Amino acid sequence: MSKNYTQSPLPFQGQKRRFVKHFKTSLKCYNDKYIFIDLFGGSGLLSHTVKTVFPNAKVVYNDFDNFKQRLNAIESTNKLVAELREILKDYPCDKRITGKHRDDVLNLLKQADESGYMDWITLSSSLKFSMNYGTCLKDFTNDTLYNKVRLSDYNADDYLQGVEFVRKDYKALFNEYKELDNVVFLVDPPYLSTDSSTYGFDGYWRLQDYLDVLFVLVNQNYFYFTSDKSQIVELCDWISNVSTTANPFADATRVNVSETASHNAKYTDIMYHYKKDK
Ligand SMILES: C[S@@+](CC[C@H](N)C(=O)[O-])C[C@H]1O[C@@H](n2cnc3c(N)ncnc32)[C@H](O)[C@@H]1O
Numbered sequence: 001m002s003k004n005y006t007q008s009p010l011p012f013q014g015q016k017r018r019f020v021k022h023f024k025t026s027l028k029c030y031n032d033k034y035i036f037i038d039l040f041g042g043s044g045l046l047s048h049t050v051k052t053v054f055p056n057a058k059v060v061y062n063d064f065d066n067f068k069q070r071l072n073a074i075e076s077t078n079k080l081v082a083e084l085r086e087i088l089k090d091y092p093c094d095k096r097i098t099g100k101h102r103d104d105v106l107n108l109l110k111q112a113d114e115s116g117y118m119d120w121i122t123l124s125s126s127l128k129f130s131m132n133y134g135t136c137l138k139d140f141t142n143d144t145l146y147n148k149v150r151l152s153d154y155n156a157d158d159y160l161q162g163v164e165f166v167r168k169d170y171k172a173l174f175n176e177y178k179e180l181d182n183v184v185f186l187v188d189p190p191y192l193s194t195d196s197s198t199y200g201f202d203g204y205w206r207l208q209d210y211l212d213v214l215f216v217l218v219n220q221n222y223f224y225f226t227s228d229k230s231q232i233v234e235l236c237d238w239i240s241n242v243s244t245t246a247n248p249f250a251d252a253t254r255v256n257v258s259e260t261a262s263h264n265a266k267y268t269d270i271m272y273h274y275k276k277d278k
Helices: 017-027 045-053 067-072 074-087 099-115 120-127 170-177 207-217 232-241
Strands: 035-038 058-062 164-166 183-187 221-224 253-262 265-273
Touching: 017 045, 035 045, 035 170, 045 058, 045 183, 058 170, 067 074, 074 099, 074 120, 170 183, 170 207, 183 207, 207 221, 207 232
Parallel strands: 035 058, 035 183, 058 164, 183 221
Antiparallel strands: 253 265
16 A cells, blocks of 8 residues: 555545544554454545555445545546636635625536536535535535635545445444454444434434444454444443343333323323332
């Protein structure tokens, strides 16, 4: 591998660039006989990093969002950014784009949109403030734009060279490899209840989804990424500190009592009872 990337070559929300150094250090306890499965591949930064440490290892990158499409579009994205640079060459940096400059920028985006695929996420970092991303033309025409145009070209040469691409639900991928001894799972799910609009799926990660991911950690080699915002670690600590993880109602007897509050409001009261020495 000729080039080491310390961040994704294209903007990607949730990429693990702050972990690259620690991740590399922690990888040292493995070797290139291991298979690394990047279950939530995102920008591929973790897969790339494994390849820089173990160039001969098998690394499977789950490109659930079709990041490859954005990588393949780099040439046309660079061309567009160069045209934006030209339109805004005398415009003050970081300032709100107004008047004729705004019209010219939007005309350029409209024309480009009609002629093919657009990497809106990458363009966002040239026209919106950081952490603000658009995913379609409307997100630009209906929004304030700022001159944050990138000054250099994007480049992703050799970025995911030698990495195996797949695109499927993480559970299906996990099932394919879970029985192997020499496998390491890279587990970086979307954050709980946060905006996932820039990812290639419509879903919202609920607590249930987040908890389901924990099953892939049981008796496996893994790297798991989370945030204290999700409180998942706190929850796991709590579970391990209580004496039983079973449903406290599992062996109890349930009694339902139907109540009629008014002619159109019915509800059920429930009593569970459980005797230790039956
Ligand atoms: C936090 S990001 C991963 C970031 C990545 N580690 C990086 O450094 O760029 C989580 C990713 O999981 C993807 N994802 C969402 N649902 C998924 C599913 N059911 N199976 C696999 N990936 C999924 C999201 O689209 C997103 O790309």
